[in-house]
Amino acid sequence: MSDAALPPPLIPGLPGLGRQPVLVTGGTGTIGSQVVLELLQSQIPARVLTRLAKPSTTEGLVYVEGDLITGAGLQDAVSQVQAVIHCASDASRGREVDIDGTRRLTEAMARWAPDARLVHVSIVGCWDNPLPYYRIKAESETVVTASDRPHVIARATQVHELVAKLVGAHLGPLGVGMRGLRFAPCDSRWLATQLVDLALDEKLPVEPVEFAGPEVLSARELAVLTAHVRGRTAPRLLRLPRVGGVLRGLSEGSNLPGPTARRGGRSYVQWLAEQG
Numbered sequence: 001m002s003d004a005a006l007p008p009p010l011i012p013g014l015p016g017l018g019r020q021p022v023l024v025t026g027g028t029g030t031i032g033s034q035v036v037l038e039l040l041q042s043q044i045p046a047r048v049l050t051r052l053a054k055p056s057t058t059e060g061l062v063y064v065e066g067d068l069i070t071g072a073g074l075q076d077a078v079s080q081v082q083a084v085i086h087c088a089s090d091a092s093r094g095r096e097v098d099i100d101g102t103r104r105l106t107e108a109m110a111r112w113a114p115d116a117r118l119v120h121v122s123i124v125g126c127w128d129n130p131l132p133y134y135r136i137k138a139e140s141e142t143v144v145t146a147s148d149r150p151h152v153i154a155r156a157t158q159v160h161e162l163v164a165k166l167v168g169a170h171l172g173p174l175g176v177g178m179r180g181l182r183f184a185p186c187d188s189r190w191l192a193t194q195l196v197d198l199a200l201d202e203k204l205p206v207e208p209v210e211f212a213g214p215e216v217l218s219a220r221e222l223a224v225l226t227a228h229v230r231g232r233t234a235p236r237l238l239r240l241p242r243v244g245g246v247l248r249g250l251s252e253g254s255n256l257p258g259p260t261a262r263r264g265g266r267s268y269v270q271w272l273a274e275q276g
Contacts, residue, residue: 021045022199023081025068025105026088030161031121034192035085036061042196049077049088068101069093074108083117083199084109094136102140106147118151119199120144124184124210124261126155128254141208152198153208157257159188160213160271167222181219184212184257190265212257215267222268229272 022039026032027048039046045060053065066073068088078084086105090097102120109116126137144151158166163185191211198204217225257263266274 019043019045020080020082021047021062022196023047023049023064023077023084025049025084025086026121029087029089030159031156031188031191031195032085032087034188035087035195038189038192038196044196044200047077047081049073068104069096071104071108074104075112078105078108078113078116081113081116083119084113085119085121085195085199087121087195089121089137091133094133098136098140099143102143103147106144106149109149110147115150117199117202117204118144118147118149119195120151120153121195122153122155122208123255124155124157124212124257125254150204152204154195154198155208155210156191157184157186157210157212157255159191160185160266160268161188163222163268164226164272167219167226182216182253182256183219183222184216184255184263185222185268185271186211186213187265187271194262194264210257210261212261212263213265213268214263216256217268225269226272229269 022044024032024035024039024046027036027046028050032048036046036048040058040060043060045062047062047064049066049068050063051065051067053063056063064073064077066077068074084105086102088097088101106118109118120141122141123134123137126134126141141153144153163183194211198209
């Protein structure tokens with residue numbers, strides 16, 4: 001976020017003082033932690049919902065103890081915020097966190113922060129693939145749209161950190177791939193800047209917004225790049241057949257961004273090289 005886009009300080013010399021905070025759920029995760037950093041760098045007070053609150057030594061950062069599953073602490077978390085960036089998600093407890101937890105969050109906003117904007121982080125292609133976690137994300141979108149909160153749905157492709165785990169996993173000299181599988185890896189740091197800009201925009205887009213990295217690469221290309229940068233021998237891929245709706249959907253590009261997606265950030269190899 002550029003300095004020119006920042007609202008003027010209420011007290012000269014203290015640019016963050018007086019601004020309403022932005023709440024981040026999932027603020028310790030891959031995307032959420034980058035969102036928190038972007039807020040602080042933009043001099044916007046950041047409030048993080050966490051199940052185990054701890055004192056913050058960082059100016060402008062406050063941890064609020066709460067739980068989306070039980071609803072505990074949500075009043076304190078959402079009170080007087082200008083926006084919520086909802087990054088929290090759990091593939092193993094999707095219904096409890098992503099669906100029911102999102103519903104509790106929107107209900108808390110309706111009661112204690114009715115004017116706050118909600119940026120709901122979702123996945124590109126969640127409506128086009130029967131993968132169980134994708135279906136959970138699609139249903140969580142429905143919860144948001146039905147809540148009547150000022151909101152925008154931000155769908156992102158797989159972030160670099162996740163892609164590196166997927167293509168870097170192999171057993172000895174062998175890796176597992178699927179013919180036709182491609183990714184448009186997204187830079188989580190760049191994505192965070194886009195999410196913060198959405199949260200601070202008083203005129204939210206009506207339609208969901210897609211975010212993706214600058215390039216589309218095959219799983220094989222990504223595996224070779226990952227092995228090369230990490231000084232390893234590229235694994236020989238065992239090809240999986242495109243059997244079943246999940247694998248067929250992925251092989252046909254259901255996880256890839258559409259033509260109107262916002263593209264940017266570091267390429268996968270640039271990000272990988274910076275990891276050391």
